Amino acid sequence: MQLLRKVYRFSSTKHRFASDIKSTNRQKMNLFQAINNALDIELGANPKALLFGEDVKFGGVFRCSQGLNEKYGTDRVFNTPLCEQGIGAFGIGLASVGYTAIAEIQFGDYIFPAFDQIVNEAAKFRYRSGDQFNCGSLTIRTTWGAVGHGALYHSQSPEAYFAHTPGLKVVVPRDPIQAKGLLLASIRDKNPVIFFEPKALYRNAEDEVPLDDYELELSKAEVVQEGKHITLIGYGTQIRVLREAAKLAEKDGVSCEIIDLQTIYPYDGQTLVDSVKKTGRCIITHEAPQTCGMGAELSALIQEKCFLHLEAPIKRVTGYDTPFPLVHEPIYLPDKFKIYEAIKQSVNY
Amino acid sequence: MKHFMRFSKISNAFKEVPSQYVYQIDPIKNFEPIKQFRVIDLEGNLIAKEYNNIPKETLNQIFDLMISIEEMDNLLYMSQRQGKISFYMTSFGETATTVGTTAALQPQDFIFPQYREQGSFMWRGFTIEQIVNQCIGNHLDGGKGRQMPVHYGSKDLNIVTVSSPLTTQVPQASGAGYGFRVNGENKIAATWFGEGAASEGDFHSAMNFAQTLKCQTLFLCRNNHYAISTPTDDQFRGDTIAGKAPAYGMRTLKIDGNDLLAVYNGVKYAREQIIKNKEPFFIEFITYRIGDHSTSDHSVLYRSQEEIDSWKSGNNPINRLGLFLKKQGLRQFNDDHDNQIRKDVRNRVIAALKHGSEQQSPSIQDLFTDVYDEVLPHLQEQYTELRQHLTKYKDQYPINKFKGGL
Numbered sequence: 181m182q183l184l185r186k187v188y189r190f191s192s193t194k195h196r197f198a199s200d201i202k203s204t205n206r207q208k209m210n211l212f213q214a215i216n217n218a219l220d221i222e223l224g225a226n227p228k229a230l231l232f233g234e235d236v237k238f239g240g241v242f243r244c245s246q247g248l249n250e251k252y253g254t255d256r257v258f259n260t261p262l263c264e265q266g267i268g269a270f271g272i273g274l275a276s277v278g279y280t281a282i283a284e285i286q287f288g289d290y291i292f293p294a295f296d297q298i299v300n301e302a303a304k305f306r307y308r309s310g311d312q313f314n315c316g317s318l319t320i321r322t323t324w325g326a327v328g329h330g331a332l333y334h335s336q337s338p339e340a341y342f343a344h345t346p347g348l349k350v351v352v353p354r355d356p357i358q359a360k361g362l363l364l365a366s367i368r369d370k371n372p373v374i375f376f377e378p379k380a381l382y383r384n385a386e387d388e389v390p391l392d393d394y395e396l397e398l399s400k401a402e403v404v405q406e407g408k409h410i411t412l413i414g415y416g417t418q419i420r421v422l423r424e425a426a427k428l429a430e431k432d433g434v435s436c437e438i439i440d441l442q443t444i445y446p447y448d449g450q451t452l453v454d455s456v457k458k459t460g461r462c463i464i465t466h467e468a469p470q471t472c473g474m475g476a477e478l479s480a481l482i483q484e485k486c487f488l489h490l491e492a493p494i495k496r497v498t499g500y501d502t503p504f505p506l507v508h509e510p511i512y513l514p515d516k517f518k519i520y521e522a523i524k525q526s527v528n529y
Numbered sequence: 530m531k532h533f534m535r536f537s538k539i540s541n542a543f544k545e546v547p548s549q550y551v552y553q554i555d556p557i558k559n560f561e562p563i564k565q566f567r568v569i570d571l572e573g574n575l576i577a578k579e580y581n582n583i584p585k586e587t588l589n590q591i592f593d594l595m596i597s598i599e600e601m602d603n604l605l606y607m608s609q610r611q612g613k614i615s616f617y618m619t620s621f622g623e624t625a626t627t628v629g630t631t632a633a634l635q636p637q638d639f640i641f642p643q644y645r646e647q648g649s650f651m652w653r654g655f656t657i658e659q660i661v662n663q664c665i666g667n668h669l670d671g672g673k674g675r676q677m678p679v680h681y682g683s684k685d686l687n688i689v690t691v692s693s694p695l696t697t698q699v700p701q702a703s704g705a706g707y708g709f710r711v712n713g714e715n716k717i718a719a720t721w722f723g724e725g726a727a728s729e730g731d732f733h734s735a736m737n738f739a740q741t742l743k744c745q746t747l748f749l750c751r752n753n754h755y756a757i758s759t760p761t762d763d764q765f766r767g768d769t770i771a772g773k774a775p776a777y778g779m780r781t782l783k784i785d786g787n788d789l790l791a792v793y794n795g796v797k798y799a800r801e802q803i804i805k806n807k808e809p810f811f812i813e814f815i816t817y818r819i820g821d822h823s824t825s826d827h828s829v830l831y832r833s834q835e836e837i838d839s840w841k842s843g844n845n846p847i848n849r850l851g852l853f854l855k856k857q858g859l860r861q862f863n864d865d866h867d868n869q870i871r872k873d874v875r876n877r878v879i880a881a882l883k884h885g886s887e888q889q890s891p892s893i894q895d896l897f898t899d900v901y902d903e904v905l906p907h908l909q910e911q912y913t914e915l916r917q918h919l920t921k922y923k924d925q926y927p928i929n930k931f932k933g934g935l
Contacts, residue, residue, distance in 0.1 A: 228712070255711040261741055266700050266734030270742075273704025273718070276689060277639060281704070293730075300694045301701070309682045309690035310673035311899045346900050370902040399905065446905050 192225075192364070192393040196400055198357045203390040212382040214356035214389050215244045215321075218363040219282065221393050223252050226280055229367070231257045233267055233284025233321075241286060242323065242382050268294030268320065272302050275315035275372070282367060285322035288376060289336040294320075302372040303347030316370035321363070324352065324376035325417050326467050326513060331506035334379075337416075337468035337499075342374050343445035343477065349373040349398060350444040354419040356387045361396030362442060369398055378417045401448040403455065407437035410461040410523055413452060413478060415441040418465050418514070425519035434527055444474060452478060453485045460491035461526045465514050470498040492529035495522045562768045563783040565815050568790035571844055573852025580794045585859045591632055591652075591789060592854060593870055595624040595847050598647055600874040601657060602820070605664065609678075609824040613882055614664040616678045622787070622819030624648045625846030626751055627721075629792030634719055634747075634800060639705055640688045641698035641720040644679055645751065649721070653686040657874070661881035667888035668932045673899070674891045696726040699748070700735035703809070706746030707738075710807050717803050719747040724813075725756020727770045736777045739809035746809040747799055748774070751786065753818035758831040774811035786814025787846040790853070817844065889932040893919070 222229050237259040239246035249257040271283035285291045306314035326335045342350045353359035366373040412422045419440050426436035456462045464475040475496030497514040568580040602619035609617045627648025666674035682690025702720035709716045739746045750770045774781040784795045799810040817840040821828045854860035897912045
């Protein structure tokens with residue numbers, strides 16, 4: 181049995197940007213390996229950390245928990261019954277008595293049974309108790325976004341539902357290096373965090389990921405590419421699409437500034453505002469449906485703070501207001517051509 | 530190859546076991562109801578003598594608290610009618626379950642309440658003043674005036690704050706109980722819920738998780754026969770709630786919830802079993818909600834006064850315990866003494882209401898604190914905006930009601 185032990189994090193470093201990490205101790209990893217590495221680090225450093233969810237024990241359907249049950253034992257890395265509302269509540273209960281609960285929901289599309297627990301309980305636990313109790317050591321990891329053939333129930337981007345809930349934090353990483361640092365920061369953040377992992381990137385995204393214990397700051401957006409003429413805002417898988425669209429625009433002489441929001445809520449409005457004040461034009465993009473998506477929120481903020489700097493209306497390039505389709509996916513997605521077209525229209529306004 | 534070798538020990542391999550099969554359709558039709566554990570009868574006579582083991586002092590403290598709560602509930606109900614507090618929920622008829630249970634638990638056990646367990650709070654030391662201050666929502670409220678009345682919580686007393694959504698606390702208690710087990714702690718997570726709340730999906734999740742994952746969790750169901758206006762006949766079929774527990778593989782007791790000795794002994798037993806076996810335990814208390822659901826309810830609209838009276842006089846936890854104490858010579862019944870207890874409680878409630886209503890509300894800033902562990906920039910901005918607005922329109926708002934004003 182583990183006894184209570186103070187957790188020492190001598191080696192964890194905190195950074196604003198991945199580029200600040202000077203470590204040469206790196207290894208080529210894809211997204212699921214980076215997630216696995218982060219989980220391994222936390223389980224190793226924190227004896228009160230527990231990892232659980234459906235199919236977590238054998239390694240997870242996306243291999244994120246590979247090897248962790250063998251290493252840390254079934255008390256700490258375990259399968260739960262097939263019940264998302266139970267997984268959410270179980271995690272809240274563990275966190276409320278001081279454990280670090282890392283709960284996995286296999287697909288973001290299936291997070292809704294846990295919606296009541298997340299929105300009514302986790303988000304409000306500290307506030308309603310007058311800070312006598314909290315479930316800050318809860319992190320819910322779940323998969324997110326289009327994967328090419330997922331259709332209605334294996335492709336959703338539900339971040340907007342949770343961004344509308346004070347008390348929660350919502351994070352979406354764009355690549356393995358960010359994912360590891362943001363996940364460790366999310367787990368250690370003293371507030372419940374929903375961490376959306378872009379499933380399309382689990383195998384496809386690779387990078388030289390530092391092996392150290394490091395965290396990347398939450399609620400900080402990152403300018404991943406500097407530019408002069410227009411600000412492009414996105415997150416997760418969409419950052420790659422933005423880079424491609426920016427290349428197309430560059431051929432027309434348009435210099436694009438690309439910002440990765442990283443933390444969806446509470447987001448870093450200042451970085452967005454500073455950028456749009458500089459460029460005067462803005463496009464926001466996400467796979468999630470247009471109405472009441474994050475694009476709507478960010479448009480509202482930017483027009484409020486940058487009104488006199490805007491040279492063109494803010495345009496959102498998003499999924500349509502339909503359920504996520506199967507065969508229509510290639511024309512549903514906000515791809516590089518749609519973004520390129522929006523850039524052109526903005527620049528020519 | 531290594532992957533396949535790891536799973537070569539297949540636990541679900543097919544094995545022919547002839548005794549597993551029957552050759553006639555013979556469905557399960559009857560549910561033999563679980564019997565209620567009882568120690569004293571309706572007149573307080575001791576039936577199950579081996580359970581007459583509770584210290585005299587404890588019994589008297591329990592009795593004192595039960596009548597105190599009755600008095601306090603009466604007064605706070607009336608104070609709502611008088612507009613002194615906005616809402617209240619009494620616990621008439623159910624204090625043997627709540628007080629008896631909490632007396633049988635250990636102080637380090639976490640309790641996840643529903644909303645009718647002032648008995649649990651007060652046994653552990655939650656005061657009349659704390660109750661009244663929470664109901665008023667003044668700056669002395671430990672919850673910082675954030676919630677409606679009766680949504681108490683106490684970190685010091687290991688009782689997690691009440692929340693309105695029903696049954697949500699039950700699977701949380703499964704989680705907490707899991708943590709206690711894997712960390713080898715001599716602690717259980719005890720959770721309250723009514724028989725109506727047990728219809729929620731969260732109840733099923735909680736039970737399944739607790740038994741499957743071996744959680745040190747004690748499930749405590751107050752079957753008080755009504756969920757607001759909904760009687761048990763409209764709520765479930767089968768053998769009440771206790772009948773569901775064995776299906777999860779869980780040890781189960783059904784207890785006469787108006788029998789204090791049965792409650793105390795049953796809970797003590799259950800707790801020992803949980804720590805010993807490192808598995809959850811389920812208890813259903815059969816009791817009756819003598820009062821209305823809340824101050825927003827008028828229960829004679831859906832049940833007869835005769836029915837209420839049949840429990841109030843025929844199966845009343847305070848009367849049964851009192852008669853037991855009297856017959857066993859464990860308490861000197863003296864009108865003056867008991868009336869004094871009630872009078873002291875009344876005076877204390879009245880004083881708390883007066884003092885509490887004179888207090889300010891928590892500060893304006895406390896609208897924005899505790900959303901997160903710190904006040905984040907966007908909230909800081911919104912707070913600043915509110916301050917500016919309140920300053921400009923200060924005559925339109927009760928600014929001085931808030932501690933610290935502007």
